[in-house]
Amino acid sequence: MVTRGFTGRNSAGDQLDRIPPGQHLVEHFPVLTAGPTPRVETADWKFTLKIGPRTIKVWNWNEFNALPKTKMTRDIHCVTSWSKLNTAWEGVIVDDILADAGIERPSDFVLAHSYDGYSTNVPLADLASGKAMVALNYEGQPLARDHGGPARLLVPHLYFWKSAKWLNALQFTERDEAGFWELRGYHIYGDPWREQRYTDD
Amino acid sequence: MTEGGARPASWQTCTIARIIQQTPSIKSFFLRLNEPFVHVAGQHVDVRLTAPDGYVALRSYSIASSPSASNVIELAIERLPDGEVSPFFHDFAAVGDEIELRGPLGGHFLWPERSTAPVLLIGAGSGVVPLMAMIRQRRDLAQTAPTALLLSSRTRRDVLFADELLSLETADPTFKLALAITREAPVRACDFGRRIDNAMVAELIARLRHMPAHVFICGSNPFVEIAADGALMAGLDAAVIKTERYGG
Numbered sequence A: 001m002v003t004r005g006f007t008g009r010n011s012a013g014d015q016l017d018r019i020p021p022g023q024h025l026v027e028h029f030p031v032l033t034a035g036p037t038p039r040v041e042t043a044d045w046k047f048t049l050k051i052g053p054r055t056i057k058v059w060n061w062n063e064f065n066a067l068p069k070t071k072m073t074r075d076i077h078c079v080t081s082w083s084k085l086n087t088a089w090e091g092v093i094v095d096d097i098l099a100d101a102g103i104e105r106p107s108d109f110v111l112a113h114s115y116d117g118y119s120t121n122v123p124l125a126d127l128a129s130g131k132a133m134v135a136l137n138y139e140g141q142p143l144a145r146d147h148g149g150p151a152r153l154l155v156p157h158l159y160f161w162k163s164a165k166w167l168n169a170l171q172f173t174e175r176d177e178a179g180f181w182e183l184r185g186y187h188i189y190g191d192p193w194r195e196q197r198y199t200d201d
Numbered sequence B: 001m002t003e004g005g006a007r008p009a010s011w012q013t014c015t016i017a018r019i020i021q022q023t024p025s026i027k028s029f030f031l032r033l034n035e036p037f038v039h040v041a042g043q044h045v046d047v048r049l050t051a052p053d054g055y056v057a058l059r060s061y062s063i064a065s066s067p068s069a070s071n072v073i074e075l076a077i078e079r080l081p082d083g084e085v086s087p088f089f090h091d092f093a094a095v096g097d098e099i100e101l102r103g104p105l106g107g108h109f110l111w112p113e114r115s116t117a118p119v120l121l122i123g124a125g126s127g128v129v130p131l132m133a134m135i136r137q138r139r140d141l142a143q144t145a146p147t148a149l150l151l152s153s154r155t156r157r158d159v160l161f162a163d164e165l166l167s168l169e170t171a172d173p174t175f176k177l178a179l180a181i182t183r184e185a186p187v188r189a190c191d192f193g194r195r196i197d198n199a200m201v202a203e204l205i206a207r208l209r210h211m212p213a214h215v216f217i218c219g220s221n222p223f224v225e226i227a228a229d230g231a232l233m234a235g236l237d238a239a240v241i242k243t244e245r246y247g248g
Helices: A013-018 A061-065 A094-101 B086-091 B125-140 B162-171 B198-208 B221-233
Strands: A046-051 A054-060 A070-077 A082-093 A109-114 A119-123 A133-138 A152-154 A167-173 B012-021 B026-033 B044-050 B056-062 B072-078 B098-105 B119-124 B147-153 B175-181 B214-219 B241-245
Touching: A013 A082, A046 A094, A054 A061, A054 A094, A070 A133, A082 A094, A094 A133, A152 A167, B026 B086, B044 B072, B056 B072, B056 B125, B072 B086, B072 B125, B119 B125, B119 B198, B119 B221, B125 B147, B125 B162, B125 B214, B147 B198, B162 B175, B175 B198, B198 B221, B214 B221, B221 B241
Parallel strands: A046 A167, B119 B147, B119 B214, B147 B175, B214 B241
Antiparallel strands: A046 A054, A070 A082, A082 A133, A109 A119, A109 A167, A133 A152, B012 B026, B012 B098, B026 B072, B044 B056, B044 B098
16 A cells, blocks of 8 residues: 655665665664663673583683684664664674584574573574674674673574574574564564564564 | 563554644654554554555554553654654644554563552653553553653653643642653752653652552663663662663
């Protein structure tokens, strides 16, 4: 249905093919969080890899930073309809985390957990093969607190609620288990190019 | 299972029934739904505008009206100077126009309907919109959970729903209102003439006379950061603090 009088800004020009349907470009970096911003010091930070309830490996900040670092520049898309192009990140890709723990593919599904009790589910196929990282830097600087610092998940090809801030664990699960927003009406997978915003989209 | 009625609805067409200029920068749009729904105060709708060339713009707007209202919902939309959708609403949209929306959406920032525990609401500018739905639902259901609203605005003219909030406070001893006016001196003794800070949040909690069991904060990210830190410093548990931050 055409909306009377609406023309749209259409400012994206030659970048239009990089913007999923219903998204608009932003230059700034909006912050959207369901609760207060946790204060996590790197000295206290720990990252745990689990298979079900079983802990496989725990890294402290220094141990985690000793893992191979990878840079990644990607477009990101928030379900609230903003997209941001060419965001530059540095961190540890999930493949390198699994390799350091000596595991390959214990199950097909992963739940990401955060210091504030947040969680989100991502299939392993969407984390592995260099698709996703635990990001420690953004635009050459340590990740800001309100963007998830000291460490967040980065799964740039899915809606950004999958890129859990203040990450403290990845947990392999037998089934695809819904996380925080997935239990509250958001899509179980969240592909921006298919506009999978809400449960039945 | 969801916390509330978060099951997403499909797109529907609604009609603009009434437009009211609320403040210099905010207008209320009353939309008559073709497919009426009952929402939970705090929920939002997604609005979809389509240009003749097929370009689609999507935005989320909190519902300001009480769920018990009718098949008309109220959205209070602030005109953002370099916006794309809000200038359309302010400058072009007219009574009788059809708008596409879906809702109700959102399963987290929800008024605890059955709770009688004290509630602290903190908003800035149009961030009062989902909080207003909560206050109106509380009034319509004759709920008496002690509730305080701290509302920050630039000037008194910018206070959204000012008349309704002031008369509600007069009528209901269990509802406390405090305005934080950042660019003018406050008129009432219970208001503040400065930007929000930790002490202000602590004072609101003291006026509630109980530690709130639910805190809802809505506004820009810097505002929400200060308000949430203030609530944490006042001894509240992070788990009771729900935030909504305006994105892009």
